[in-house]
Amino acid sequence: GAVVSQHPSRVICKSGTSVKIECRSLDFQATTMFWYRQFPKQSLMLMATSNEGSKATYEQGVEKDKFLINHASLTLSTLTVTSAHPEDSSFYICSASLSRETFTDQPQHFGDGTRLSIL
Amino acid sequence: KQEVTQIPAALSVPEGENLVLNCSFTDSAIYNLQWFRQDPGKGLTSLLLIQSSQREQTSGRLNASLDKSSGRSTLYIAASQPGDSATYLCAVPLSGNTPLVFGKGTRLSVIA
Numbered sequence: 001g002a003v004v005s006q007h008p009s010r011v012i013c014k015s016g017t018s019v020k021i022e023c024r025s026l027d028f029q030a031t032t033m034f035w036y037r038q039f040p041k042q043s044l045m046l047m048a049t050s051n052e053g054s055k056a057t058y059e060q061g062v063e064k065d066k067f068l069i070n071h072a073s074l075t076l077s078t079l080t081v082t083s084a085h086p087e088d089s090s091f092y093i094c095s096a097s098l099s100r101e102t103f104t105d106q107p108q109h110f111g112d113g114t115r116l117s118i119l
Numbered sequence: 120k121q122e123v124t125q126i127p128a129a130l131s132v133p134e135g136e137n138l139v140l141n142c143s144f145t146d147s148a149i150y151n152l153q154w155f156r157q158d159p160g161k162g163l164t165s166l167l168l169i170q171s172s173q174r175e176q177t178s179g180r181l182n183a184s185l186d187k188s189s190g191r192s193t194l195y196i197a198a199s200q201p202g203d204s205a206t207y208l209c210a211v212p213l214s215g216n217t218p219l220v221f222g223k224g225t226r227l228s229v230i231a
Contacts, residue, residue: 006162034218043123043208043223044163093162097217107153108210108219112162 003027004096006111014119015086021079021114023094029074030096035067038091038113047092050077084118091115121146125209125222132199133230140194140225142209147190154183154194155208157224163208167194199229 003026011019023033031052036044048069049057056069066088068080077096081088093113122145132138142152151170155163167176167183169192175184182195192209206226210219 032217041223043221044210044219046218046220049218091160095163095217095219107165107168108217109165110155110163113160115160 004030004094004109004111006094006114008114009112010115010117012117012119013084016083017118019081019084019116021081021092021094021116023077023079023096023111025075025096025109028096030077031074032097033071033077034095034097034108035069035077035079036093036095038093044093047079081116084116086118089116089118121149121211121213121220123209123211123220123222125207125225127225128223129226129228131228131230134199134201136199136229137195137197138199138227140196140207140209140227142192142194142222144190144192144211144220147187149187149211150214152183152185152192152209152211153219154181154192155210157206157208159206166207196227199227201229201231203227204229 005024005026007022033050035047037047038044046059047062050069050071052071052074058064071077091113095108095110124143126141153168154166157163169176169185180197185192206224208221208224210221
């Protein structure tokens, strides 16, 4: 089945550091990838939609200059948390969609997530 | 705006029991509904996807039903095992097939 790989799985770094997270679709081309954030005991919240070859679409309240998204190829999207602060500590997870088409029988495929801890 | 609610928030059962997890959504114009499992600190594992035209889907000991008109879905787990302990999330797409709006999940503990 379709597999999405996310790297790294865990990051611990100092405040002010920029952190890059990669999301790869391993056996399919993903024209669209999604980035979610999950705080402890909360649900996953959509941060942004990443479309290959175009600018990402950010959800309300998500700073585009803080969370830089690049979807340079059909198999890779990256999320860079710039100048991270402790309040950015969270679980970040990506998902990929097989196609732009509205195939209702296709499940979302998720990466294993990245736990980011800013000291 | 689509909202997804899951009840109960947490559930503890002895091994071997059958159990039902509930999910409700406010906008019935959904394309599909997906149930996921999330282990602590881990990503999501897709369990079942029900298309809007379907009423249920089965996979092993899992059975998911969908009543689109009433905005409800249930996940039935038969003969629960300690390995079933995890958080179960249901989610529906905002439009088309993606992105997804998630419920807060039901945290299941199966006691041996």
